Amino acid sequence: MIRFENVGMRYGTGPEVLRDVTFELKAGAFHFLVGASGAGKSTLLKLMYLAHRPTRGLINIFDRNLASIPREELPDIRQRIGVVYQDFRLLNHLSAFDNVALPLRVNGAREDVVQKHVGELLGWVGLADHINALPPTLSGGQKQRVAIARAVISRPSLLLADEPTGNVDDTIAVRLLYLFEELNRMGTTVVIATHNKSLVDRFKHPVMRLGDGQVRTEEDEADWGAGLRRDAEASFGTKGDAPTVPPREL
Amino acid sequence: MAAGRQSDIPLSRDPSARFLPWIVAFLTYIAALSVAGYLALAQLSVDWNDGLSNAITVEITALEGEEDASINGRVQTTVALLRGYPGVESVEVLSRAKIREFLEPWLGKALDIGALPLPRLIDVRLSGDEDVDVVALNEKLAGSTGARADDHAIWRDRMERFLGSLEWAAIAIVAVVVAAAVIMVAFATRGSLAAHRETIELLHLIGARDDYIARQFQRHAMRLAMIGSVLGALAAMATAFLISQSASGLETGAGLGAETAYLPVVATLALPPISTIVALFTARRTVLKALRRMT
Ligand SMILES: Nc1ncnc2c1ncn2[C@@H]1O[C@H](COP(=O)(O)OP(=O)(O)OP(=O)(O)O)[C@@H](O)[C@H]1O
Ligand SMILES: [Mg+2]
Numbered sequence: 001m002i003r004f005e006n007v008g009m010r011y012g013t014g015p016e017v018l019r020d021v022t023f024e025l026k027a028g029a030f031h032f033l034v035g036a037s038g039a040g041k042s043t044l045l046k047l048m049y050l051a052h053r054p055t056r057g058l059i060n061i062f063d064r065n066l067a068s069i070p071r072e073e074l075p076d077i078r079q080r081i082g083v084v085y086q087d088f089r090l091l092n093h094l095s096a097f098d099n100v101a102l103p104l105r106v107n108g109a110r111e112d113v114v115q116k117h118v119g120e121l122l123g124w125v126g127l128a129d130h131i132n133a134l135p136p137t138l139s140g141g142q143k144q145r146v147a148i149a150r151a152v153i154s155r156p157s158l159l160l161a162d163e164p165t166g167n168v169d170d171t172i173a174v175r176l177l178y179l180f181e182e183l184n185r186m187g188t189t190v191v192i193a194t195h196n197k198s199l200v201d202r203f204k205h206p207v208m209r210l211g212d213g214q215v216r217t218e219e220d221e222a223d224w225g226a227g228l229r230r231d232a233e234a235s236f237g238t239k240g241d242a243p244t245v246p247p248r249e250l
Numbered sequence: 251m252a253a254g255r256q257s258d259i260p261l262s263r264d265p266s267a268r269f270l271p272w273i274v275a276f277l278t279y280i281a282a283l284s285v286a287g288y289l290a291l292a293q294l295s296v297d298w299n300d301g302l303s304n305a306i307t308v309e310i311t312a313l314e315g316e317e318d319a320s321i322n323g324r325v326q327t328t329v330a331l332l333r334g335y336p337g338v339e340s341v342e343v344l345s346r347a348k349i350r351e352f353l354e355p356w357l358g359k360a361l362d363i364g365a366l367p368l369p370r371l372i373d374v375r376l377s378g379d380e381d382v383d384v385v386a387l388n389e390k391l392a393g394s395t396g397a398r399a400d401d402h403a404i405w406r407d408r409m410e411r412f413l414g415s416l417e418w419a420a421i422a423i424v425a426v427v428v429a430a431a432v433i434m435v436a437f438a439t440r441g442s443l444a445a446h447r448e449t450i451e452l453l454h455l456i457g458a459r460d461d462y463i464a465r466q467f468q469r470h471a472m473r474l475a476m477i478g479s480v481l482g483a484l485a486a487m488a489t490a491f492l493i494s495q496s497a498s499g500l501e502t503g504a505g506l507g508a509e510t511a512y513l514p515v516v517a518t519l520a521l522p523p524i525s526t527i528v529a530l531f532t533a534r535r536t537v538l539k540a541l542r543r544m545t
Contacts, residue, residue, distance in 0.1 A: 078455060
């Protein structure tokens with residue numbers, strides 16, 4: 001499904017945010033992506049949803065070498081990837097409904113299909129009463145759910161969610177995770193970047209840990225504390241006690 | 251909801267949405283008036299040319315001290331010669347009264363025409379079936395009665411040259427107007443592209459093709475151009491109407507009469523669709539070119 005080999009990435013002339021990232025995601029996998037703030041989680045996801053090209057290394061997506069995909073074929077690939085952006089990126093002049101409908105319409109879906117699916121999904125994420133609301137009038141958690149609905153509306157093969165539960169309470173967070181698991185059962189490969197330790201603990205899925213610009217795949221949940229200590233040292237340069245409080249939710 | 255759906259990109263709030271229709275209206279107005287003006291003048295000249303090309307005026311000037319009887323004799327001989335000439339349909343000697351009628355607007359009523367050494371004029375109508383060689387005719391007349399024939403070639407020539415340059419002027423104005431419209435639409439479109447860069451990026455990431463994005467821009471530009479050019483065309487028609495109203499007070503206004511008035515109107519009506527299409531393709535080309543530079 002996705003394979004990274006020695007991928008490096010820097011913004012402009014800045015330092016390398018990612019270096020030597022190597023991993024493979026099998027079709028149908030479900031992974032959490034964790035790491036300290038600034039470790040490069042969003043950057044890694046950007047590479048996966050083709051918003052950026054790597055500065056070096058090889059990326060295979062849907063079994064094709066990204067470097068060899070001509071520009072005209074990118075839309076087809078992107079239509080198979082659903083993304084929940086950390087900052088939502090909703091279109092403020094469009095209603096919740098039209099925002100969620102966007103991937104279907106871009107794909108040329110019939111309007112009766114759009115009406116049916118979008119209405120259903122917005123109901124499912126608890127926004128039935130806000131279908132015609134504009135994003136600026138929604139709360140942070142409501143916007144997040146619109147963003148999630150937009151990411152999953154077209155049943156993508158790959159779902160990339162960047163901190164998708166940062167603005168909702170635990171009950172809704174768990175409910176949203178169930179939605180992702182449901183999609184995963186129907187065949188969608190899922191990667192969720194998160195700071196929410198209790199979610200990672202509760203849903204037993206393999207964890208990819210980003211630190212020092214590299215990815216370690218840790219199937220072992222028990223290692224969480226050690227990883228966290230390493231992240232803290234990496235980001236704050238502190239030694240000694242690990243913070244007793246888990247990283248804040250953004 | 252489907253039909254009247256808002257566009258994904260909020261273009262209608264861009265500054266260009268406010269100024270572009272006015273610019274297009276202004277450009278259309280100029281183009282419409284220059285084309286209409288040219289067509290009206292061309293029609294007028296066709297009418298006029300038809301009148302002149304089938305007529306020759308023959309002039310007999312009195313020699314110094316010549317008696318009336320002698321001139322009358324020369325006139326009679328000339329008329330007889332002309333009547334027998336191939337291609338001539340009718341020959342009419344203009345009476346003094348008729349000549350006075352022609353001259354009055356220029357010389358005034360008070361003038362005593364009898365006191366002037368007026369030439370005798372013979373109006374010759376040609377059948378138009380065969381070309382009459384005016385040079386040969388002149389030689390023949392000069393040899394026998396000393397009359398001179400004038401086929402108004404100089405006037406017709408000048409008129410033709412004048413119309414030719416008017417035609418070029420009209421074409422040049424339309425070309426400049428189209429170029430200005432293309433530049434303005436491209437300029438406005440580029441502004442919108444920059445203003446909505448983030449939205450466009452998002453649409454790309456969602457999987458929108460360049461064509462999907464370009465369609466929104468071209469629809470928008472088309473709408474603005476249509477509003478503007480219809481406004482401009484209406485204003486031009488109103489102006490042309492006012493001009494032809496005041497022209498019909500003149501005798502020469504006959505050429506702007508009802509039977510030819512539809513030509514400028516047709517030309518004016520053709521402009522809004524043309525502006526709209528120009529705007530559509532300009533916006534499309536500008537957007538596609540810019541998008542190709544994005545990932
Ligand atoms: N557009 C950008 N231009 C320059 N530097 C950037 C840009 N985006 C991110 N960075 C830098 O890249 C590094 C990784 O950022 P990234 O957003 O990937 O971290 P993250 O793991 O998602 O953090 P968080 O958990 O806070 O979301 C940071 O040091 C950040 O300053
Ligand atoms: Mg991030």
